[in-house]
Amino acid sequence: MTLSAADFAFVSALVRREAAIVLAPGKEYLVEARLIPVARQVGAASVAEFLANMQRRPNSEDQRRIIDALTTNETSWFRDREPFSALTDVVLPELVRSRGTNRKLRLWSAASSSGQEAYSLAITLQENLPTGWSYEIMGSDISTEMVKRAEAAEYSQVEVNRGLPATQLVQYFERAGAHWRITPALRRNVSFKLMNLTAPLPALPPFDVIFLRNVLIYFDVATKKSVLRNVARLLRPDGWLFLGAAETTIGIDDNYERVAAGRTSAYRVRSAVPAGTARKG
Numbered sequence: 453m454t455l456s457a458a459d460f461a462f463v464s465a466l467v468r469r470e471a472a473i474v475l476a477p478g479k480e481y482l483v484e485a486r487l488i489p490v491a492r493q494v495g496a497a498s499v500a501e502f503l504a505n506m507q508r509r510p511n512s513e514d515q516r517r518i519i520d521a522l523t524t525n526e527t528s529w530f531r532d533r534e535p536f537s538a539l540t541d542v543v544l545p546e547l548v549r550s551r552g553t554n555r556k557l558r559l560w561s562a563a564s565s566s567g568q569e570a571y572s573l574a575i576t577l578q579e580n581l582p583t584g585w586s587y588e589i590m591g592s593d594i595s596t597e598m599v600k601r602a603e604a605a606e607y608s609q610v611e612v613n614r615g616l617p618a619t620q621l622v623q624y625f626e627r628a629g630a631h632w633r634i635t636p637a638l639r640r641n642v643s644f645k646l647m648n649l650t651a652p653l654p655a656l657p658p659f660d661v662i663f664l665r666n667v668l669i670y671f672d673v674a675t676k677k678s679v680l681r682n683v684a685r686l687l688r689p690d691g692w693l694f695l696g697a698a699e700t701t702i703g704i705d706d707n708y709e710r711v712a713a714g715r716t717s718a719y720r721v722r723s724a725v726p727a728g729t730a731r732k733g
């Protein structure tokens with residue numbers, strides 16, 4: 453059975469209001485498929501019954517379940533590779549030159565899903581920062597379930613097979629029954645927060661590098677614009693922003709300039725782009 457038009461409208465309005473996620477008409481099957489396990493979990497006979505109960509007695513717990521179910525949490529280790537190579541080859545050498553006084557870097561994985569991106573950043577820094585340097589990585593996500601998973605730092609064999617080289621599996625993970633757990637030494641520098649990027653962002657010390665990857669695609673243009681503006685406030689003036697391969701600031705926020713970073717592109721706040729940096733658009 454497919455969701456009724458009224459139920460689809462109810463769910464779309466809820467995820468739009470709470471997470472700015474746009475569910476285009478035609479996604480009824482997707483919504484129903486994602487909500488079937490939720491309905492089962494709360495003991496409802498069907499998705500329709502679950503939604504009817506919720507509309508009669510709105511509550512934040514069911515709302516959270518719906519948002520968790522409708523966010524797309526697809527991720528992998530060192531996703532797309534190039535942003536991580538750019539970090540190693542271009543960004544870290546520049547930051548090491550310019551942050552010689554305090555020797556500490558702060559990075560943000562701004563839609564961290566189950567944590568692979570944040571821990572991939574930690575591995576990259578662990579292997580490429582000179583001795584005597586330290587770093588902090590913050591991951592954040594709107595999904596309570598994903599934040600819990602990222603904090604638990606435990607991954608199945610199938611998950612570690614997605615992009616993690618064997619040498620790094622051996623070095624940064626320990627066995628946890630049938631799963632793999634990130635070592636305490638790597639976890640020490642990584643923390644996670646529940647955060648809605650489309651709500652006012654908390655006041656935090658600024659970041660040197662922000663990975664805001666594969667999340668803007670779910671938002672409409674006005675929301676992308678406001679997220680990019682808010683994120684710019686948490687980026688150091690000479691910091692670096694990385695977006696997903698299908699995402700850009702171009703035509704959305706002129707405060708950013710796209711620059712070459714190794715074989716990929718990154719974004720920097722316009723006034724901070726040093727003369728002579730290759731411009732890509």
Ligand SMILES: C[S@@+](CC[C@H](N)C(=O)[O-])C[C@H]1O[C@@H](n2cnc3c(N)ncnc32)[C@H](O)[C@@H]1O
Nearest residue numbers: 471523525527563565594595648649665666667
């Ligand atoms: C496709 S995953 C991307 C994960 C990772 N950045 C990567 O590129 O592999 C998108 C993540 O964005 C999160 N998300 C969706 N809407 C959000 C919002 N309004 N605020 C914060 N996170 C959000 C989802 O929960 C999901 O974990």
